[in-house]
Amino acid sequence: MSIPVLALEKVRKAFGSEVVLEDISITVPEHTATVFIGASGSGKSTLLRCINLLEQIDDGVIRLDGQDISDVSVDPDEIRRKLGMVFQSFNLFPHMSVVENIILAPMRVHGKSRDEAIVEALELLTRFGLREKAEQYPDRLSGGQQQRVAIIRSLAVKPRLLLLDEITSALDPVLVNEVLSTVRDLKEHGMTMLLATHEMGFAKQVADEVCFLEHGRILEWGKPEEILENAKKSQTKEFLKRVHEAGRL
Amino acid sequence: MNQEVGRGSENSSDSAPYSFGGAWQPSAIEIERRIARKARSRKNALVATASSIVVLGTLLSIIITSPGWKTLSETFFKWAYGFEVLPxxxxxxxxxxxxxxxxxxxxxxxxxxxxxxxxxxxxxxxxxxxxxxxxxxxxxxxxxxxxxxxxxxxxxxxxxxxxxxxxxxxxxxxxxxxxxxxxxxxxxxxxxxxxxxxxxxxxxxxxxxxxxxxxxxxxxxxxxxxxxxxxxxxxxxxxxxxxxxxxxxxxxxxxxxxxxxxxxxxxxxxxxxxxxxxxxxxxxxxxxxxxxxxxxxxxxxxx
Structure with missing residues (x-):
């Protein structure tokens, strides 16, 4: 078997005395999407931030393409170049136009020329139907458009792995779909992804694996139909029932 | 767009029919509102002017009629001398x-x-x-x-x-x-x-x-x-x-x-x-x- 893109072994993270992740072990093979579900505060976002080295783990090992990236001698900037991350709150740079947002990292981090970076950025924008927004500033865009630009910005550095942190949670329901169809498109093109989401219907469509987190532990892990329709643990069932009642399934 | 729709529905009882394509004419109710707004802003301007004149005029007259005003204006506001030293x-x-x-x-x-x-x-x-x-x-x-x-x-x-x-x-x-x-x-x-x-x-x-x-x-x-x-x-x-x-x-x-x-x-x-x-x-x-x-x-x- 080939080396998985990402492998976590017994990862633990605590903020002070509060343990937010405990004994997290997963593997993410290439071209697959792993979806984390669980209540707010179950550790989904922290897990993604740990993988991106925005947070430091307290125990365990994280491997990216076999390399131990939790090793102290690893340069975090080096690792982040290989990872894309999209946030719940978009986090576009408000003082830059859409295209400037996208070319920043290719130019400054990957040493591309401005012209080359712009050509690639416009290609991506065209592919995702945002070509005419290239010169706009983020505050002129709808939430859905902003989030799609954020996704494109993270794609522009051609990441090995895309981390998507509740990317539809700040959007109103009408705008959710345009963002989700963008992610579906990426999945079809073979992007390896890790997602935290509350959209169960979407999880079912896009996920190869679903992971249910509670209080920082993985309670269940398996194929989407196993977890979402035939959950074994009572906590998973209870969570899915609550989500269902909230009208998200 | 929304605004226009809103205005249309507000005036649904109005005799003038609302249409998206046609040239928009203010309705009778809107014309009335505009007249009222204009009258109010005219009144506001009048009040502002009157109160300014009263307040500033009073202050000025207090200063000018004060016993020391003449000497003060001689020592502080001697303009001819002022322009002489200005360069x-x-x-x-x-x-x-x-x-x-x-x-x-x-x-x-x-x-x-x-x-x-x-x-x-x-x-x-x-x-x-x-x-x-x-x-x-x-x-x-x-x-x-x-x-x-x-x-x-x-x-x-x-x-x-x-x-x-x-x-x-x-x-x-x-x-x-x-x-x-x-x-x-x-x-x-x-x-x-x-x-x-x-x-x-x-x-x-x-x-x-x-x-x-x-x-x-x-x-x-x-x-x-x-x-x-x-x-x-x-x-x-x-x-x-x-x-x-x-x-x-x-x-x-x-x-x-x-x-x-x-x-x-x-x-x-x-x-x-x-x-x-x-x-x-x-x-x-x-x-x-x-x-x-x-x-x-x-x-x-x-x-």
Whole structure:
């Protein structure tokens, strides 16, 4: 078997005395999407931030393409170049136009020329139907458009792995779909992804694996139909029932 | 679009049919509202004018009818004499402007460095961060006049080789020392208001700490603190007048020389007028920048 893109072994993270992740072990093979579900505060976002080295783990090992990236001698900037991350709150740079947002990292981090970076950025924008927004500033865009630009910005550095942190949670329901169809498109093109989401219907469509987190532990892990329709643990069932009642399934 | 639909439904009882394509005509109810609004704003203007006349007129008449007014106007508002000395004061004001330009550029440079050092978390910077903090605390806490006196008389008293005795240079130094501390704090507050999520986004794209600062944090921070920095510029222009205490012939010193010769205070009033000529437009401009920056931030909040 080939080396998985990402492998976590017994990862633990605590903020002070509060343990937010405990004994997290997963593997993410290439071209697959792993979806984390669980209540707010179950550790989904922290897990993604740990993988991106925005947070430091307290125990365990994280491997990216076999390399131990939790090793102290690893340069975090080096690792982040290989990872894309999209946030719940978009986090576009408000003082830059859409295209400037996208070319920043290719130019400054990957040493591309401005012209080359712009050509690639416009290609991506065209592919995702945002070509005419290239010169706009983020505050002129709808939430859905902003989030799609954020996704494109993270794609522009051609990441090995895309981390998507509740990317539809700040959007109103009408705008959710345009963002989700963008992610579906990426999945079809073979992007390896890790997602935290509350959209169960979407999880079912896009996920190869679903992971249910509670209080920082993985309670269940398996194929989407196993977890979402035939959950074994009572906590998973209870969570899915609550989500269902909230009208998200 | 929404507005038009709203207006259409409001006037659904109106005889004029609403159509999307046709030329829009204000309805009877809207015309009535416009007339009422116009009448109200006319009344408001009338009230404002009347109250201004009453208040300002009363103040003016109190001053003019006061027993000392005649002597006061002789000593402070002797215009013919004022215009006679005006060229000398304007020449002095040139020194203020020159001081302002040199000080403002240096202060921008040192203030930025101090702010960067204070907000840096790099361990290698730690001693400098402590020094910067002490520096800012000390020089923000001492009246500028004292710093001018200490620098202006203290440094020459050291009798160090190669150190200048030029009051002009010493004066500029004192102004730069003080204002760098002020400006550093303004810029630092700007850096701190940039949301951590902006840093996280930049770092997750692989940008280094320095690149994040250079391309993401500083541009936003500086934009946000432009209005308070312009405010400091207005203060700086005025405060360059303080170096006259060292004997620099600026507008204030020039006025002082004239007035001590004639025992008439009109030169001071002329100097004040010249300062206002520069500071008022700059203040108005600052206000406009501030308003625009608030509008921009509100727009971002809505998005």
């Amino acid at each position: 000398k004061i304007i020449l002095g004001f040139g020194a203020n402007l020159f001081l302002t330009v040199i000080a403002a550029t240096s202060v921008a440079f040192f203030g930025l460095i101090l702010a960067l050092v204070r907000t840096s978390r790099s361990p290698a910077i730690t001693p400098f961060r402590l020094l910067a903090t002490v520096y800012v605390d000390v020089f923000r806490g001492i009246p500028m006049l004292l710093i001018i006196l200490l620098v202006g008389f203290g440094i020459p008293a050291l009798r160090l080789q190669g150190v200048t005795n030029n009051v002009f240079i010493l004066g500029i130094m004192a102004v730069i020392i003080t204002y760098s501390a002020y400006v550093a704090e303004v810029i630092r507050s700007g850096i701190l208001t940039v949301h951590p999520s902006q840093r996280a986004a930049a770092r997750s794209l692989g940008l280094s700490n320095m690149q994040t600062l250079r391309y993401v944090v500083l541009p936003q921070a500086l934009r946000r603190v432009t209005p308070p920095l312009l405010n400091d510029l207005v203060s700086l222009i005025k405060d360059t007048g303080l170096v006259s205490i060292l004997g620099v012939t600026d507008a204030i010193r020039a006025a002082q020389i004239e007035s001590s010769r004639s025992f008439n205070y009109t030169p001071y009033v002329m100097a004040a007028g010249i300062f206002l000529l520069v500071t008022i437009p700059l203040t108005r401009y600052t206000d406009r920048t501030l308003r625009k920056s608030i509008e921009r931030q509100n727009a971002q909040g809505l998005a």
